[in-house]
Amino acid sequence: MRRAAAVALVLLLTASMLAVPASDVSADDGDMVLIDMGNGVTYWCSAGSSSTYAGLAEEAAESLGLAFQASGGTVTAIGGMTNHSVGTQQCRWILYVWDGSEWTAGEGTEYSGGTIAWGFYPDASIVPAETPDNPSAWTMHRGDSSMSGSSDSYGTTEAVSPMEWYRTYTSGYVDSSIIVAGDYLYHTTGGAYGVSGADGNPWVYCLDRLTGEIVWSYMMTKGQGYEVTTPLVVGDMLIVTATNWNVYCFDRYTGEVLHTLTLEKDYPYDENMDVAWEGRTFYTGATTPVYDSGAIYFGTSDGHVMAYSVTRDGGFELLWDYDPDDTYSNGTYSGVKGCFYFHAPVIAEVDGTRMLFIGSYEGYAYALDASTGREIWVERMIDLGDDNIPHPGTPGSVGNITVTDDGRLIICCDDGGMSSQDGYVVCVDAATGKGPDGSAYYWKLEVLMGNAVVSDGGFYAFVSPSANGTSTLACADGTEMDLIQAVYRFDMDGNVVWVSEEYSLVKASITLADGIIYTADYSAGSYWPSGGGVTALSAEDGSQIWRLRLSPYSLDSYNMVSVTVIDGKLYVGNDYGAVYCISEVAGKQYGDDGEIVLENGFYHWSWAALIVVVAALFVFLWRFY
Known part of the structure; x- marks a missing residue:
């Protein structure tokens, strides 16, 4: 009898350990206030004690350290985002109320309970992507319109293999970043490489992010044969730019095509019908788009920068079109126009003005007033010419641009090659494109660098050597170190604070x-x-916490896709034509013949520990109870 009781006790203890739930922010956590800046940046906090909607917004802003303004019960500014127009469209702070399943437009001024949101949008039909049930989202490339690369969610310190799930395709590479809103995940594939017919057409996919199952898919018409831009979530819409020169607007829940915008080509040609500028030229249409202040912004491969509004009922409407100055006369081309490819515009507030920054393959960085498209400054940041190793005679490319907290830009310049060999990084004033007192820059690093992530008075970046660059870097403590290919933390003067161990090349x-x-x-x-x-x-x-191989893989499953981090799960894609979900939950392990060797959930170290503890307890009770 005692031994039977011991067995029952062990089973009870085991069951109790299995029943421990994970904690999540949800609608059951009480009334909440969401501040949605309308550009990918959001803030959640508990509802305060105010009896008015505007009062709740003010309490939330104060608790978050955000500036706040209201007039007559109407919110006019939060966190520096003030009601303003882009082109002819007005963007304003709009009240939303959560009805238990969706956001609806709020009415009146008096608050009587429930979760609410204040969102910066042009129209109440565009609602926040985040909800009490899914309070984290990644709605555009690098998370927000400033391309911060910083997620307010969390990943994992204990990733396990086999991965929770993966999905493979026969429709080409996954080279877009992974976008997540609610329970859905969005990305594109480029079409099967080197084939003719429909097999070469690119696709848009929506997956259940928890299972990897396809929710809907859409086959686009073929363009240039590769798709590297990233989709954009705007409310219940999904915006996709494609190399066929179309910009698609989908219902992001069903995949229905709501609207299609076809862009016109406007390259500057010489008398031989060759593109007249010096830089590399692509024929790929729009870059990756961003959304800010009610407008979709993108550059185009023929040298324009555009702002469009979009609504579910009205479709796309042009707000402004920036066409840089250029002339071609008597066999001579002059001007600052150049090809925009892949890299999204960057939007940030500078001295009270919403500014847009973008770089071209003509070696220029451009700064525009994001509300009007007015040119503020244009500066050539790189001009390699005949010294350009992979593309002689071309100036090179201004690629990644990062805005710092103190109003400067970290600008990455390279030779414009697929696998860049030469380049450097400069830091300039965001308001002028110059360094102090009109100099060229604040500092310069002769290295190749990926997108920087600014945080706590410094920045992180992956750095690799440049062919004609430096072999050492200055450190914040006054010493020097040998340059290695690794992740670095720098102070805002470009000095090394720490460096990780050496890794192979990271492009994403x-x-x-x-x-x-x-x-x-x-x-x-x-x-x-x-x-x-x-x-x-x-x-x-910079110490390594974990490292995991993406599997399945091939000899050429290269990766240019950054990691998307949402609620303990990591999503990434690559040229295997796959999307992977990495977490603390082990997925199915497949044998050589495709049979399932290991079912979900029993591969994490905690399961092994649990089994050991239970076995020891069983032996102890069996012998001594």
């Missing part, structure tokens, strides 16, 4: 979430352990 932007930096190797899984992996590093000192 790094992501920062909850004190952890996530990177994805460019090389394929066949190069493991030197390549083919996703790595988690401590943001405090």
Whole structure:
């Protein structure tokens, strides 16, 4: 009898350990206030004690350290985002009320309970992507319109293999970033490489992000044969730019095509019908788009920068079109126009003005008034000419641009090659494009650098040597160090604070979430352990927390997709034509013949520990009880 009781006790203890739930922010946590800046930046906090909607917004802003203004019960500014127009369209702070399943437009001034949101949008039909049930989202490339690369969600310190799930396609590479809103995940594929017919057409996919199952898909018409831009979530719409020169607006829940915008080509040609500028030229249509102040912004490969509004009922409407100055006369081309490819515009507030920054393959950086399209400054940041190793005679490219907290820009310049060999990084004033007192820059690093992530008075970036660059870097403590290919933390003067161990090349932007930096190797899984992996590093000192190989893989499953971090799960894609979900939950392990070797959930170290503890307890009670 005692032994039977012992067995029952062990089973009861085991069941109790299995029943421990994970904690999530949800609608059951009480009334909440969401501040949605309308550009990918959001803030959640508990509802305060005010009896008015505007009062709740003021209490929330105060608790978050955000500036606040209201007039007659109407919110007019939060966190520096003030009601204003882009082109002919007005953007304003709009009240939303959560009805238990969706956001609806709020009415009146008096608050009587429930979760609410204040969102910066042009129309109440555009609602926040985040909800009490899903309080984290990643609605555009690098998370927000400033391309911060910083997630307010959390990843994991204990990733396990096999991964929670993966999905593979026969429709081409996954080279877009992974976008997440609610329970859905969005990305594109480029079409099968080197084939004719429909098999070469690119696709848009919506997946259930918890299972990897396809919710809907849409086949686009073929353009240039590669798709590297990232979709954009605006309310219940999904915006996709494609190399066929279309911009699509989908119902993001059903995949219905609501509107299609076809862009016109406007390249500057010479008398031989060759493109007249000096830089590299692509024929790929719009860049990755961003959304800010009620407008969709993108550059185009023929040298324009555009702002459009979009609504579910009205479709796309042009707000402004910036066409840089250029002339071609008597065999001579002059001007600052150049090809915009892949890199999204960057939007930030500078001295009270919403400004847009973007770089071209003509070597220029451009700064515009994001509300009007007015040119503020244009500066040539790189001009390699005949010294350009992969593309002689071309100036090179201004690619990644990062805005710092003190009003400067970190601008990455390179030779414009697919695998850049030469380049450097400069830091300039965002208001002028110059350094102090009209000089060229504040500081310059002769290295190749990916997108920087600014945090706590410094920035993180993956750095690799440049062919004609430096072999050493200055450190914040006054010493020098040998340059290695690794993740670095710099102070705002470009001095090294710490460096990680050396890693293989990373092309994808790094992501920062909850004190952890996530990177994805460019090389394929066949190069493991030197390549083919996703790595988690401590943001405090650069030490490696974990490293996991993306599997399945091939000899050429290269990666240019940054890691998306949402609620303990990491999403990434690559040239295997796959999307992977990494978490603390183990997925199914497949044998050589495709049979399932291991079912979900029993691969994490905690299960092994649990089994050991239960076995020991069973033996003890069996012998001594």
